[in-house]
Amino acid sequence: MIRLRRVALPWETVTRLGEYTEEIAGQTTEKARRAKAAKLWANRRTVRPALLAVLTKMAPGHERCMYCGDSQGTDIDHFDPKSRTPLRTFDWLNHLLACSYCNSNQKRSLFPTDGEGAPLLVDPTLLDPLDHLRLVLPLGEYRARSPQGQACIDVFGLNSRPVLVKGRVDAYATARHSLELWRIATDKGQRDKAREIVQVSWNRPLADVLVAMFHQSEHTAAEALFAGEDDVLALLRDPELREGFLDRS
Template identity: 30%
Template sequence: MIQLPYTDVPQEMLSGLADYQRVVDSQASYAERVAKAKSEFSARNKKTNMVFKEVRAALSRMCTNTRRCCYCEDSMADEVEHIAPKDLYPERVFDWQNYLYACGPCNSPKGSQYAVVTATGELQPVNRPKGAPVTPPMGGTHALINPRLENPQDFLWLDIVDTFNFVALADPGTISERRAIYTCKILALNNRDVLIEARRVAFGSYRARLFEYIHKRNGGAEDAELLRLIAGLRSMANPAVWAEMKRSHAARPEINQLFIQAPEALTW
């Protein structure tokens, strides 16, 4: 994951979401708000709904390549995902900041699974077991790294030398480490061979693109052609691989030489 870019959205979209949210918030009890959140979102999240047409367009602009999932960065995103689940946080069911575009293989297993970090530093699941009373979740820091509001690179580093797994960046026992481990687990970022192989392939593709840029630049290519090469690189899938290559290039001598030849690439 990478931190998702800011995108301008029309005020009409935000006003429409706020109107929908007021319907949910007007319910008398928490249980009623949860039920209303689910029914209202199902009714509103339609391709024919102009508010959600704008929501989907804005979420698409945040994605890389051909609308890649904002969690795994590999599969095509086709679901409006609630980062904080609507089953637990009905007050955020129509919160624009609580949305991202995700793929089914990421969204479905995550579902309403969620956890918080308590005041004592313990990670506590807050998802509601089937048949349990519909009561509000306990408070605490949300455990899942939120790429809308946080930079996942502050919590995770990607091993681009060997395993191509995401690894917690913080010291063992810290809240940041617990959040990193939880995020990787709940999204199965290291448990799907297809994702690991996709990152490995992306590493080679990014390296080849950078080599091509250097070759064309040194050969006197026009600025327009170089800009197209840069744009192509920046629109590739698995942008977390590129972000880690820029951060950790010294660990891979063959790509370090490329960045030495093209230091401007560190700003792409």
């Protein structure tokens, strides 16, 4: 998971979302609202294609899932499930891009809350996942920094899916190599090649690994976190390299 910026929808789409929400709100019972929401959402002639188009632009890498960061995002997930809160079915702030596995196999209609009813899952367009999750880079596993982080680990199976854990370990090795290649290309004055290395690095699956590397290099315990990898830490702390990788405007 990485921090994402939610963008504005076209005005026409916003208007249609409001109309559908009014239809749902017009039902007299909660059961009727759930049924109406499900029926409207199932209609593929609604705004779903327009929502998907914007979500894919917001997603990390090449349309990666906003939860696991590995697989292609193909589904529109309702952060607060429509079966639980039908009035948020067409709420743009409630939509995230997910892969079919995270959406249908892992999250489904799960929505853990704390004792006061606040959501425990992290919406990466509202909260920075780095505040709730720490990636142990050599192991490819997450450690919770908060109850929200633990809920994400449990609900999305972030540590129980071997393909994700192994993928992060491999992504860490690939990212280290990319940093070295960037330094070599830059030292040779090959600016175009250096920019290409940056672009490819961020477009790969599991970009959360690269985010974690730069974040942890600034930690007070960075020397311990990167024990035995002094060369990697030096690259991550290189001001020129940091600017090249982190200034992607």
